Amino acid sequence: MRVGELSRATGASTRSLRYYEDRGLLSSERRPNGYREYGEEAVRQVAFIQDLYRAGLPSRIIRDILPCTAPEPPAGDCTRLLARVREVRDELARQERQIAQRREMLDRYLAGTATPAGLGDLGRPGGDLGCGPR
Template identity: 85%
Template structure:
């Protein structure tokens, strides 16, 4: 299928598909007229790539993950990769915890239960 067809099938812009190729995440064959030609597995692969991006993984890790999804993944590399993915997940969990703490402090401030550090007295703003 051509790039426009893959774009429609996956809901991904042609610009993103070209970027995926530039990053080594997706490959195509070139026709004699220069058009890109993708195999049927490209739909599944693009969907998977998009899922990994939404999960917060950078291109470098996604590029490393893709061989591990093959029917016969390379030995050893995938184990190390899983450790890297766990690190990304753990960092996201840490960031979520920080955000939750900040949101809680803002909620306490907005309800009058707390004032920002270093500011004494009553709130002078009306809500």
């Protein structure tokens, strides 16, 4: 199928498909007239690439993952790669916890229940941000 057909089948723009190809994530055959020709498996591959991008993986990791999804994946490399993907996932979980802690702290300040660390009794009553009436 040609690039426009693949675009319609996947919802990916033709520009995105060319980008995937430039990054080594997707391959096509060139016809004598210069048009790109994609195999039927490209629809599934583009959907997978888009899922991995939405998951926050960079193209260099996606490029390494794709061979592991082949009918006959390379031996050994996929185990190490799976560990790397777990690291990325764990880092996202750590960032989520950190963001939740920061949001909770801001909620406490906004509710007037927090005092800046280290100020103890020197902080304003209620620990508000100093934006209320004096």
